[in-house]
Amino acid sequence: MEVLKIENLKKHFGGVQAVDNCSFSVEPGKITALIGPNGSGKTTVFNLISGIIRPDSGKIFLYNPFLFKDKNITHLPPDIISNFGVSRVFQQSHLFANLTVEENLLLAFNNNDQNFWSSVFGLESWGQKSASAETSTRQSQKKIVAEYLALFRLAHMAEKPARDLSFGQSRLVEILRSLINPHHLLILDEPIAGVTPELRDMIKKLLLELKEKGETILLIEHDMNFTLNVSDRVIVMDAGQVIAEGTPDEIRHNPKVLEAYLD
Amino acid sequence: MLSAYFIHLLILIGIYIILALALQLALGYSGILNLGHIAFYGLGAYTSALLALSGWPFLLCFLAGGAVAMGSAFLLSLITSKIKGDYLALVTMGFCFVIYSLMLNLDELTRGPLGLPGIPRPTIFGFSFSDNFSYLILVTIIAGLVYLIIKRITDSPFGKLLEAVRDNELAAKILGKDTFKVKTFSLALSAFFAGLAGSLYAHYITFIDPSSFSLMQIIPIASIVIVGGLASLPGTVLATVVLTLIPEALRFVGFPSSILGPMRQIIYALVLLLILIYRPKGFFGKVELE
Ligand SMILES: Nc1ncnc2c1ncn2[C@@H]1O[C@H](COP(=O)(O)OP(=O)(O)O)[C@@H](O)[C@H]1O
Ligand SMILES: [Mg+2]
Numbered sequence: 001m002e003v004l005k006i007e008n009l010k011k012h013f014g015g016v017q018a019v020d021n022c023s024f025s026v027e028p029g030k031i032t033a034l035i036g037p038n039g040s041g042k043t044t045v046f047n048l049i050s051g052i053i054r055p056d057s058g059k060i061f062l063y064n065p066f067l068f069k070d071k072n073i074t075h076l077p078p079d080i081i082s083n084f085g086v087s088r089v090f091q092q093s094h095l096f097a098n099l100t101v102e103e104n105l106l107l108a109f110n111n112n113d114q115n116f117w118s119s120v121f122g123l124e125s126w127g128q129k130s131a132s133a134e135t136s137t138r139q140s141q142k143k144i145v146a147e148y149l150a151l152f153r154l155a156h157m158a159e160k161p162a163r164d165l166s167f168g169q170s171r172l173v174e175i176l177r178s179l180i181n182p183h184h185l186l187i188l189d190e191p192i193a194g195v196t197p198e199l200r201d202m203i204k205k206l207l208l209e210l211k212e213k214g215e216t217i218l219l220i221e222h223d224m225n226f227t228l229n230v231s232d233r234v235i236v237m238d239a240g241q242v243i244a245e246g247t248p249d250e251i252r253h254n255p256k257v258l259e260a261y262l263d
Numbered sequence: 264m265l266s267a268y269f270i271h272l273l274i275l276i277g278i279y280i281i282l283a284l285a286l287q288l289a290l291g292y293s294g295i296l297n298l299g300h301i302a303f304y305g306l307g308a309y310t311s312a313l314l315a316l317s318g319w320p321f322l323l324c325f326l327a328g329g330a331v332a333m334g335s336a337f338l339l340s341l342i343t344s345k346i347k348g349d350y351l352a353l354v355t356m357g358f359c360f361v362i363y364s365l366m367l368n369l370d371e372l373t374r375g376p377l378g379l380p381g382i383p384r385p386t387i388f389g390f391s392f393s394d395n396f397s398y399l400i401l402v403t404i405i406a407g408l409v410y411l412i413i414k415r416i417t418d419s420p421f422g423k424l425l426e427a428v429r430d431n432e433l434a435a436k437i438l439g440k441d442t443f444k445v446k447t448f449s450l451a452l453s454a455f456f457a458g459l460a461g462s463l464y465a466h467y468i469t470f471i472d473p474s475s476f477s478l479m480q481i482i483p484i485a486s487i488v489i490v491g492g493l494a495s496l497p498g499t500v501l502a503t504v505v506l507t508l509i510p511e512a513l514r515f516v517g518f519p520s521s522i523l524g525p526m527r528q529i530i531y532a533l534v535l536l537l538i539l540i541y542r543p544k545g546f547f548g549k550v551e552l553e
Contacts (some may be wrong), residue, residue: 082439113420
């Protein structure tokens with residue numbers, strides 16, 4: 001059973017048909033890559049999936065065994081879609097610039113922070129949980145954050161505002177934030193664009209480890225070599241349409257794909 | 264003589280500190296470009312004054328002032344739910360103007376431009392705050408409490424969420440946050456504290472009229488927030504003291520009071536300019552908006 005299914009999606013901006021009758025699906029436990037030349041509509045598909053923009057026509061279905069069997073999420077707002085299990089990394093940095101790196105990551109664990117009374121005064125509604133339980137979960141969240149940061153050699157940045165991070169560091173923190181955000185599907189928009197070769201290898205290793213753990217990943221990547229190395233399935237877009245789909249090997253030898261990339 | 268005058272200034276500073284801290288919550292912490300803050304201040308003042316004149320005890324009037332301001336903030340938030348940034352600033356200014364017009368034109372209730380005289384000084388549990396020194400103590404205690412509550416809010420995970428929404432609302436949504444709810448709550452809390460400040464003002468001066476709550480009154484308060492530094496509570500307190508005392512100092516250099524009013528505006532503009540040039544984040548601020 002697929003995790004995400006997209007049916008005949010269309011979206012135009014003025015005269016530009018950014019997404020044109022696009023259909024594909026994402027299978028569980030695999031890394032699926034969405035590739036295609038610049039402007040072929042990949043980011044727009046992500047914006048449609050996460051509910052930031054609405055399609056002109058077409059449908060998007062989400063499957064999350066913990067919540068529902070299949071759910072039409074086509075016209076839902078971004079926060080609801082996120083809470084249904086879609087976690088996203090943007091192509092451009094979207095960190096909270098004035099918050100520390102640790103605070104950026106702590107925000108991702110759950111939405112308890114939205115509850116004013118329990119968050120500010122430690123009062124649980126109807127006494128389900130005591131304030132001390134709240135504090136202890138906070139402590140364990142901080143521990144998880146510290147472990148992640150140490151793993152990616154960012155421990156020294158924990159207390160620094162996110163604006164002080166280098167480009168590569170901020171990409172990493174953004175990926176970590178999307179991992180901490182409870183999810184069933186990870187969608188990553190060009191996570192390695194513009195990073196150093198070492199960091200690129202680090203992220204590649206991370207993606208493969210995540211797959212081992214059973215994560216489902218949909219990845220936009222411009223770099224063909226990286227993509228064909230790391231992914232299980234590849235979907236190729238051009239001018240808003242899916243022009244090819246298959247294993248990395250099939251895609252490598254598909255003349256249509258070569259043509260689209262040479263244009 | 265001087266000391267009575269000084270007590271008067273300290274009381275005004277205390278009230279302004281509450282008003283400015285309230286604006287910090289919405290503007291500095293949540294990034295809500297609310298230029299209608301004075302409307303909440305005015306609603307608090309009028310609500311509290313009218314109830315007191317009809318015989319309610321001070322504490323209830325005080326809290327009702329905050330509550331009415333808060334309720335109007337919920338309404339304003341619903342109306343402006345689809346509006347962002349510069350446009351929100353315009354609409355909130357419009358809101359302030361509407362409230363001001365109501366104060367002027369609901370003659371039956373507010374006596375229009377004549378204002379409301381004879382607002383009683385507070386009595387709490389039999390203790391009357393009729394002299395200025397005791398009123399200063401009352402204002403100081405309330406300002407201190409408001410400071411501690413707002414600090415508690417902004418240090419909490421909820422406060423961090425406010426700052427997240429300010430820094431990048433889309434990213435907050437993508438993490439699953441209901442940013443509309445969060446901003447509404449922040450605006451409502453901000454309005455509540457502004458309403459309390461309005462009540463303290465009304466019961467101190469014992470006379471209010473619409474002129475104290477015109478749109479322009481936002482300038483000194485917004486200046487305080489910017490000079491103190493966005494999202495800085497100690498900065499807000501310091502800036503309130505400095506910006507209130509500097510114009511007063513002119514009085515002692517011998518400026519006639521007729522030009523003190525315009526001078527005050529000029530000084531605010533100057534201080535604001537100097538800060539923006541030399542310390543764009545304010546006295547203690549760390550926050551930079553994109
Ligand atoms: N918000 C928008 N407004 C107008 N045009 C847009 C918008 N978003 C994307 N486009 C256009 O849609 C097309 C596809 O863009 P995009 O999805 O970003 O491509 P990709 O991510 O594959 O590089 C481009 O021509 C782009 O200019
Ligand atoms: Mg893109």
